[in-house]
Amino acid sequence: MATNKPRRKEFLDVLVALRQIIRATDLHSKHVMKVCGLTVPQLVVLLAIEELGAVTVREISRHVSLSQATVTTILNRLEERGFIIRTRNANDKRVVNSRLTDKGREVLINTPPLLDDHFMQSYEMLGQHERGKILSSLQKVACLMASDDVDPRPPTMGRIITADDEPSEQLYEYGHQSNEDA
Amino acid sequence: MATNKPRRKEFLDVLVALRQIIRATDLHSKHVMKVCGLTVPQLVVLLAIEELGAVTVREISRHVSLSQATVTTILNRLEERGFIIRTRNANDKRVVNSRLTDKGREVLINTPPLLDDHFMQSYEMLGQHERGKILSSLQKVACLMASDDVDPRPPTMGRIITADDEPSEQLYEYGHQSNEDA
């Protein structure tokens, strides 16, 4: 337990790296916006709806790691532009289910990559070991940061539509499950 | 062999981790705001000014990895609240130099940590090897992402304000200095 104390500088390095990553991510989102008319957050939400079918706001917000309010504003834009429709659930009128329209489904066909092109290329060339190191580090950081804030998670009782809501592990998977409700 | 091609899922994992990190960072910033009245970006800018002395907007923006426009809006808020003052440079009236006020210097004394408490604690307990892995991974990611957006700026060659940019004590005179640059 000797050299265990990171100096101030080490934290600063972490901070700087994080800020650069955040900035690059944001820049990429703006770039995607110019190319395809949708930002990365919008696409992420759209993909979540594609994957989950008729889905509640809360489920989306958990799935994409955004607050409910944020998801609402994103859904507003998506609905305005005709990529999704929202319908109140008949069983529980508090609930709003969002689904893709044809237009929304179509726009997803040509989805540009959600990560920076250059990053993806370089990342692919890295060799499995290195990639694993990076991914696990990112997840570790995410995890360490999240745990402070963990627990927006009341005992779920999947009543309305939900199947199960696993927070981690494979978030996006291309399976399909039609989960229609009357 | 040659499982070298990361599957779509691997990129998604990266994306998800990144989004969680970004979110956590933002949450922490909001938290800091509630505690000390300044957001993390505001503090970062303030710290940059503390470090660099009377400094231009462009220099700040490079130092903190934010666009000039963003720095300007942050400076607006900081000036409004009396933490800094901006003065136009006499030599070149396009240039604006920002410096701390006493109030600004004072508020920095009790700066809360710019990284999440819980994260810092856990990070400290990690052992040097693990920490190194994480830091280098973050830097790698930052680097891979940044290169797309290559810095349109060669290393600062101090034109207006003196040259050597030692990150330590400020010995900046914004007087003149014109020759140089043989």
Added chain:
DNA sequence: ATCAAATGTTTTGAACTGTAACTATCACTT
């Protein structure tokens, strides 16, 4: 000296983001 290009900052417009306050609805108790 004057006009044009370059440079430094600010403004504008649009999006993301979260908390807190608010509405509507449901579930459960009395």
Added chain:
DNA sequence: AAGTGATAGTTACAGTTCAAAACATTTGAT
């Protein structure tokens, strides 16, 4: 049935963020 508390979603507000356009000023060329 009425009331209370929990839950789902939206709105209001404040802050960050960037690109692009608008300004202001300086520098270089004619």
